[in-house]
């Protein structure tokens with residue numbers, strides 16, 4: 537296997553990427569700004585976590601009272617079940633507990649819960665977390681974690697990249713609210729895109745450009761080191777079915793005539809808006825070049841979903857006569873002059889349907 541293939545194979549198996557506190561805070565703040573009671577009285581489940589040092593657990597435990605949560609549950613996946621194991625050392629927090637178990641520390645997952653002021657300091661925070669070993673390894677697909685999912689109102693996590701589709705289906709089958717991280721290319725998968733079309737899933741608050749930086753456990757696969765911490769940039773984005781303000785901000789656009797004259801994209805000024813060979817729609821290769829006054833169907837890059845405001849646009853997807861799903865990936869099969877374009881999704885201004 538060539539070297540680059542080896543690296544790719546290794547990356548595909550490495551699910552150990554840890555989300556930064558500031559990224560979690562920025563994302564969650566947007567839901568709170570839109571609805572200050574969004575978490576009030578709710579049970580939150582943070583699965584696929586490592587609660588002893590996860591920033592998800594830390595953020596929600598620290599903000600338990602401010603968010604008026606009813607219950608916080610966080611679960612981890614057993615070290616021995618992880619694909620990338622690395623060097624394992626149980627924390628002092630765990631080894632100093634009277635029920636610390638040398639076998640279970642590797643074989644079992646853990647559950648952390650927060651509901652009450654255990655320490656008696658009149659506040660509920662991270663010091664009040666209670667924990668024990670799970671019966672199993674904490675696999676989100678196990679009956680044990682499914683029961684926790686069913687108990688929860690909202691699921692929040694950065695799930696294993698390699699199991700994203702399965703994880704999303706696991707949430708959707710239980711009709712739960714969610715805020716999760718996934719790769720932006722996931723949006724065109726057959727299990728994902730229909731959810732966007734049906735308004736059952738949308739982009740989170742954080743903009744897609746630049747991806748997200750994670751702490752990584754694999755020292756052979758890092759992009760930079762910040763204050764001694766190994767970091768990796770991944771084209772990950774937030775997804776949710778909880779409303780936030782950015783989703784309702786209209787995308788500022790120019791008319792077609794102005795775009796043809798003033799667009800910052802030379803391609804638009806030179807080529808104009810081309811028509812597809814096999815579809816009555818215009819090709820718009822850049823989201824910021826969507827003409828404000830075109831009433832017909834437009835093919836746009838998948839990153840449009842980052843800016844998608846359902847009050848401004850209709851998502852037409854793949855049901856407009858083009859075979860966009862030959863490989864069960866949405867967005868394929870849009871041709872211009874006999875050549876397939878990049879993957880496209882199809883939209884129309886909402887005013888055109890009024």
Ligand SMILES: C[S@@+](CC[C@H](N)C(=O)[O-])C[C@H]1O[C@@H](n2cnc3c(N)ncnc32)[C@H](O)[C@@H]1O
Pocket residue numbers: 551552553554555583584585586590591592612613618619674675676677693694695696697699
């Ligand atoms: C991308 S990491 C994110 C960790 C943490 N939620 C965070 O964002 O900081 C995904 C975690 O899920 C764990 N994992 C992998 N497969 C799993 C499974 N089937 N069930 C539960 N967790 C799993 C991985 O070991 C890894 O720790």
